[in-house]
Amino acid sequence: MKLIIAFIKPFNLEQVRDSLKSVGVSGMSVSDISGFGRQRGQTEVYRGAEYEVEFVPKVRLEVIVTDELAGPAVAAIESSAHSGEIGDGKIVVVAVEDVVRIRTGERGADAI
């Protein structure tokens, strides 16, 4: 089982969600975060004073998948979140020890 964490540009979320669904990923969670890598932040101007805002809004998307689905899921995210511009984001694949479905108590792959 794998936990796939993707840091993407917020406006790509719908595309990425649809792309993941089309490869068979059934659930996901998203959070609004800020971050930066090589993407420079933005400059905001208020009454003539310039403010450098380094942290750029991003979306953190997480899905838990079986090992077989990990490759297709990563490919789905990569293709739908890609624009070629700096700031497209990163995908991280983490090995998962266990998963529990809280409602039923199922564990392991059955819980995904």
Add this chain to the structure above:
Amino acid sequence: MDSGDAAWVLTSAALVLFMTPGLALFYGGMDRTRNVLNMLMMNFWCLLIIPIVWAVVGFSLAQSGDGAFLGNLDLAFLRGLGITGEDGGSALLTVAFLGMFAVITPALISGAVADRMKFSAWAIFAPVWLLLVFVPVFKWVYGGWIGDRGALDFAGGTAIHVNAGIAALAAVLVLGKRKGWPSQGHPPHSMPLVMLGTGILWFGWFGFNAGSALAANGQAVQAFMNTFLAAAAAGLSWGFVEKFRDGHFTNLGVASGIVAGLVAITPGAGFVAGMSPIWIGLATGVICSFAVGLKNKAGYDDAMDVVGVHFVGGLVGSLAVGLFADPEFFGGEFLAGAFYGGGFKLLGEQFLGNGATIAYSFVVTTLIMLALKATIGVRVAEGVEDSGLDLAEHAETAYSSGSATLAGH
């Protein structure tokens, strides 16, 4: 007062009251999420304490009797201000209407002292400042020595904006800069709130200016028109200054311009006409858009530019009256401005009246702040300044994270 006049003044009074919450939102949106409630509370506190102080002694000292410098206590506790007498309550109406101005004047100062002033100190500052600074200056301008010399201030450019504006400077000089200022600043946390506040202020300002005619007459109409045009012109000019100087047309620039224009037309609202409000607005928008940069050069931390907008805007507008006042248009008997055949007499009186107000307000405000500093202290602890005043001073959070449980469960 006939019923038409009374209806308009009653409405105006309500419009002016609305300006204080509008101001609170205007400043609050510029503030940070951890301090916005403190900013709102500083303004709402004025709405709570000033009406009481005004009714008990403030109005009487500000308007009763023929004193050149101060009123008397004949009308304290609203004594004699009834509704069954000859005037049918119009004197009482004046108390209410002017009381709204008394509320908002100290509230203006809150924008300068943001993010670091102890609320208990502010709570005492507001009513004390009202009695020691606002009330005497009000008397000087309206029925006292400044007004008697012929200086003009239709709705409170000198008595309110120059007064509170210079008081804000005095207050921040005693209070000190915010930690990390100016290298560590913060952008407005909610521009939508700022724009909402601006809209409320402009709306309410029709009552502030046109209501000051104390009648539903031609002067009120012209004051209304002036308020409409000056705000628009100043919003345009400040907006364009930022476009050319900084690269973008910003909401904050436009909002600031609108407020600056409204401040600037306040002293002349019932004395200028035609295209004058447009000139006054255009000039003020430009001047104030640069005036707000003064604090960085001079090193005083005026958090929300009360000095740059209210002091400078009020002063520009008040001196502009010395140029643009047009008694012939109004069929009135007041001094004419330099552009209308009056020479420099009026301009001279505007200088003098504002000069005296500036000197008095600056000195007395400084003394009030020093007294507070020496007794209960005026600044929050450094840790509070870091983590925010809303939680420390008011046990509240503006934007809840969502997980709170009722204690004892």
